[in-house]
Amino acid sequence: MMKWASVLLVGTVAITGCAQTNKAGSEAQNTNTGEAKKSESKVKISFIHWRGEDKKVFEELIADFNKANPNISVEMNIFPSESYLANAQAKLLDGSSGDVFASFPGAQFETISKSNLYEDLSKESFVSNYNDNLIQAGKKDGKQFAFPYQLVYNQPIYNKAIFEKLKLQIPKSWDEFLQVCETLKSNGYVPIAFPGQDIGPGQFVNSMMMNNNTDEDIWSKVESGQAKLTDEWFVKTLSQFKELADKGYFQKDSLGTNKDIAGSLFAQEKAAMLATGSYMMSSNKQLNPNLVQGLLAPITVSADKAVFEGIHTTTFMLGVNAKSKYKEEAKKFIAFLSQKENAEKYANQTGQMVTVKGVQYNTPELKESATWMDKKTRFHPRYLISNSQNEKAVVASIQAVVGGKSPEQAAKEAQAIIDQNVKK
Structure with a gap:
């Protein structure tokens, strides 16, 4: 009887040990899976544009964005403006580049919109952060596809x-x-x-x-x-x-x-x-x-026949790639850039006026440009x-x-x- 009891006890210990081993293995597997999921949840989005002179301030803004959104990282790539005009569409087509991208108004905007590469952003909450009359260049068929970020005066x-x-x-x-x-x-x-x-x-x-x-x-x-x-x-x-x-x-x-x-x-x-x-x-x-x-701006007619005093442009139009796998994360980045304090930081560090409401400018050059908001200016004709x-x-x-x-x-x-x- 004791012999059978010993066998039974050994068998029980063996089974228990096996179960504990399986449990430990299962827990280890679950832990690894959890770590993998945690790692997978950190999304990297691509941001492409042409303004190399803005690199430093964008790096600072991206760092601020990463702190506020620890599960999203932003990889910025800057291309020369000439090649950007020619090649931006090709970079967007497979969805692996330019989750957030900048574009020029006019011909480039028309080309990209005809290719259905802009995500419709009309219903996003950050639309209200912008001066409506300054974002019309990013609108087509009643939809807001892009947000012109800069207000520029294209004159001498x-x-x-x-x-x-x-x-x-x-x-x-x-x-x-x-x-x-x-x-x-x-x-x-x-x-x-x-x-x-x-x-x-x-x-x-x-x-x-x-x-x-x-x-x-x-x-x-x-x-x-x-x-x-x-x-x-x-x-x-x-x-x-x-x-x-x-x-x-x-x-x-x-x-x-x-x-x-x-x-x-x-x-x-x-x-x-x-x-x-x-x-x-x-x-x-x-x-x-x-x-x-x-x-x-040169007035090319007699003073009495002049209608316009200068030229304005709304450009550096921020959009989300319609082929992106990370549209929601891309929208969060644009929403971040659209906040007054971030747009103000961008403006005063780059010397560029912006289309976001309520921004205060603190350099003589920006204050000089701001005086033109009260003048009769015409939207950049060539971009049309x-x-x-x-x-x-x-x-x-x-x-x-x-x-x-x-x-x-x-x-x-x-x-x-x-x-x-x-x-x-």
């Missing part, structure tokens, strides 16, 4: 100290603008630093044409064939570009000058105006802390060209006349490209 910057030294007033007509340029030139200054190699033609054309044709639908009419670049208003605009070039009001080799070189000429106070926009005021000040800057080939043709026509081609011939060649696209 001028050196206030030089203007005061020479007792120059802000010109209110084309004749006055030419007189200002001539005075600057005769006093040894480059009147206008013109980055003709890259952004200059596409930026300067906005204020150069704004009063030559005040119809804000003119580019849609050009692209539909209802109006042409060979019409008087555009030939006049090209003629005025040529006049500035022929009279030596741009620096030498302006078509070989990029924005960095043009900005350097202006920051060194060798040039009195810079044909870019308010977005360069901060970087100019970094190059020359003593620089005192203002904004102006929906076809990128047409846009390139317009920019090329400006480079052509600055290079010596007749305005009539340059307009004719550009119109030929647009005619091909109208037929399509």
